[in-house]
Amino acid sequence: MAAGKPELEVGQSRFVLKGHAVSQGAALAPALLYLPQKIEVPASYLTGRSAEEAVSCAEHALQKADGDIAALIASFSAGEAEQAKIFSAHREILADEELRQTIFDNIREENMTAEYAVYAACAMFIELLKKAGDETIALRAADVADVRDRLVRALRGQVRPSLSRLPDNCILVAHDLLPSDTASLDRAHVLGIVTETGSDTSHTAILARSFRIPALVGVKDALSLVADRQTLLLNAGADELIVSPDEAECAAGKKLRARWLEKRSAEDASLAKPACTKDGKRIQIGLNIGSDDDELPDFADFTGLFRTEFLYMNADRLPTEDEQFAAYRRVLQKAGKRPVTLRTLDIGGDKTLRYMQLPKEANPFLGKRALRLCFGEPELFLTQLRAALRASAFGNLQIMFPMVGSVDDIRRAKAFVDSAKAELRTRGEAFSENVRLGIMIEIPSIAMAADLAAREVDFASIGTNDLCQYLFAADRMNPDLSAYAQPFAPAFLRILQNILSAFKTAGKEISMCGELAGDPRATALLIGLGLQKLSMSASAVPAVKLALSRIGAMQAESLAAEATGLATQAEVIGLLIKHDLWK
Numbered sequence: 001m002a003a004g005k006p007e008l009e010v011g012q013s014r015f016v017l018k019g020h021a022v023s024q025g026a027a028l029a030p031a032l033l034y035l036p037q038k039i040e041v042p043a044s045y046l047t048g049r050s051a052e053e054a055v056s057c058a059e060h061a062l063q064k065a066d067g068d069i070a071a072l073i074a075s076f077s078a079g080e081a082e083q084a085k086i087f088s089a090h091r092e093i094l095a096d097e098e099l100r101q102t103i104f105d106n107i108r109e110e111n112m113t114a115e116y117a118v119y120a121a122c123a124m125f126i127e128l129l130k131k132a133g134d135e136t137i138a139l140r141a142a143d144v145a146d147v148r149d150r151l152v153r154a155l156r157g158q159v160r161p162s163l164s165r166l167p168d169n170c171i172l173v174a175h176d177l178l179p180s181d182t183a184s185l186d187r188a189h190v191l192g193i194v195t196e197t198g199s200d201t202s203h204t205a206i207l208a209r210s211f212r213i214p215a216l217v218g219v220k221d222a223l224s225l226v227a228d229r230q231t232l233l234l235n236a237g238a239d240e241l242i243v244s245p246d247e248a249e250c251a252a253g254k255k256l257r258a259r260w261l262e263k264r265s266a267e268d269a270s271l272a273k274p275a276c277t278k279d280g281k282r283i284q285i286g287l288n289i290g291s292d293d294d295e296l297p298d299f300a301d302f303t304g305l306f307r308t309e310f311l312y313m314n315a316d317r318l319p320t321e322d323e324q325f326a327a328y329r330r331v332l333q334k335a336g337k338r339p340v341t342l343r344t345l346d347i348g349g350d351k352t353l354r355y356m357q358l359p360k361e362a363n364p365f366l367g368k369r370a371l372r373l374c375f376g377e378p379e380l381f382l383t384q385l386r387a388a389l390r391a392s393a394f395g396n397l398q399i400m401f402p403m404v405g406s407v408d409d410i411r412r413a414k415a416f417v418d419s420a421k422a423e424l425r426t427r428g429e430a431f432s433e434n435v436r437l438g439i440m441i442e443i444p445s446i447a448m449a450a451d452l453a454a455r456e457v458d459f460a461s462i463g464t465n466d467l468c469q470y471l472f473a474a475d476r477m478n479p480d481l482s483a484y485a486q487p488f489a490p491a492f493l494r495i496l497q498n499i500l501s502a503f504k505t506a507g508k509e510i511s512m513c514g515e516l517a518g519d520p521r522a523t524a525l526l527i528g529l530g531l532q533k534l535s536m537s538a539s540a541v542p543a544v545k546l547a548l549s550r551i552g553a554m555q556a557e558s559l560a561a562e563a564t565g566l567a568t569q570a571e572v573i574g575l576l577i578k579h580d581l582w583k
């Protein structure tokens with residue numbers, strides 16, 4: 001620590017808090033408790049002022065907020081696409097006609113003050129979004145709350161408390177962080193993040209990972225248990241926060257951090273090198289993308305999963321064929337000759353559409369989801385297929401179907417593609433006749449019949465998120481069940497083995513695009529089981545490439561053989577620890 005700065009207080013009333021690591025690493029620093037002033041807006045109605053004056057104040061605030069966000073986006077560098085994306089979504093919220101009209105109606109018809117009109121309109125939207133009961137949509141509620149606070153501050157002429165310039169190194173402790181808190185964070189001084197709420201997919205998690213700041217979420221009552229400037233040791237590897245660690249723990253913490261920083265630089269260095277095992281076996285690295293804004297950097301060999309839900313979820317009606325065509329073409333053009341795997345709509349389950357009535361089901365994850373929903377809505381499915389096929393004229397497209405349970409499903413989906421092609425021919429629209437068709441393997445029934453499936457398709461990609469949930473009957477949205485979903489268990493490795501050997505025998509391409517593909521602790525096992533194509537989010541690539549470079553192909557093979565013969569997930573993890581691969 002720099003001279004003149006207070007030394008870390010060591011060992012005073014030491015205790016340990018547990019949390020859930022969403023970004024790896026370790027940090028040792030004093031706590032900085034972040035308690036942003038909560039914006040309170042009591043019900044208030046116009047007395048002296050005319051409604052039109054209040055409307056023009058609201059308009060001015062909307063404009064100012066938009067200008068501020070545009071300036072913020074412009075300040076991000078090319079490598080900060082993740083932040084820019086979040087704030088572009090904030091601009092979309094500000095431009096939302098329904099939100100704006102509700103604010104103006106609140107003033108004109110309900111006589112509310114501009115501040116209260118903004119607050120009430122946003123509250124209504126937040127309520128609606130929360131009711132959707134979907135994690136991705138709930139994230140949008142946090143965005144609307146962020147925009148609401150920005151608007152109220154603009155109306156009050158207030159400046160928000162900022163985390164962008166902090167004097168000392170610290171571990172930030174907060175209830176939750178708004179997207180703007182995290183995006184403008186002083187990254188030179190925030191060595192770790194601890195929040196009381198949050199999940200793997202919360203904004204805090206996404207941004208902490210992209211900034212590579214170690215972060216723990218779900219640390220209950222952290223704000224009341226930790227005192228400002230109290231020494232903290234955050235160890236994401238152990239999912240824990242030691243408050244006032246003793247001398248030995250501080251020394252160990254410093255070593256842990258030094259090792260992690262070393263590993264980070266090694267990961268950075270590996271990004272520029274080809275994705276190869278220690279003995280030179282080349283592995284293809286794909287990216288998972290979720291929007292047409294996403295770039296395909298040079299280090300990616302292909303797009304292994306293009307989730308198309310964003311087009312449907314960010315709109316208030318079904319996207320038209322032309323809108324979809326434009327978005328898909330953009331993605332294909334950015335990829336150049338590299339293959340882009342477009343996954344058809346995977347809605348239902350946890351993902352709903354506000355403008356479309358989906359059936360109310362007791363078990364939506366076992367319900368009319370993805371392909372099943374598309375079969376029931378032929379025009380919706382055909383529209384997407386026509387748009388995708390038209391885009392195929394502009395790049396190297398392959399189409400992939402989610403939630404395939406049987407060979408019947410495959411044949412039925414392919415028949416839809418034939419109908420879409422026939423219609424395009426009648427219209428005289430250009431498309432590639434050679435678009436490859438494939439499936440996600442994420443339901444155990446098709447995993448068990450992988451040899452039969454392989455005959456019907458050009459390729460497949462293993463969706464480990466759903467395959468794990470369905471194989472272990474453990475709801476992926478329920479954190480209480482995470483111990484039951486065991487992607488390192490022999491049962492899971494064996495099902496992977498079955499799929500991989502079936503596709504190898506059939507000479508068909510097979511890849512993996514679930515979260516496991518981006519987990520560096522799994523890399524050796526996956527390569528050893530025979531996978532040669534892994535697709536993941538961009539932030540996972542450096543660690544996976546480094547893990548690859550540290551294992552030989554033969555060693556990986558014998559490791560996988562040994563792991564599949566063990567009895568429990570704990571034993572497999574023990575094996576990985578023994579080989580220094582569990583980190």
Ligand code: PEP
Binds near residue numbers: 307346442466467
């Ligand atoms: C999966 O299930 O592994 C997958 C990649 O799809 P999603 O997470 O979108 O369901």
Ligand code: MG
Binds near residue numbers: 442463466
């Ligand atoms: Mg899935």
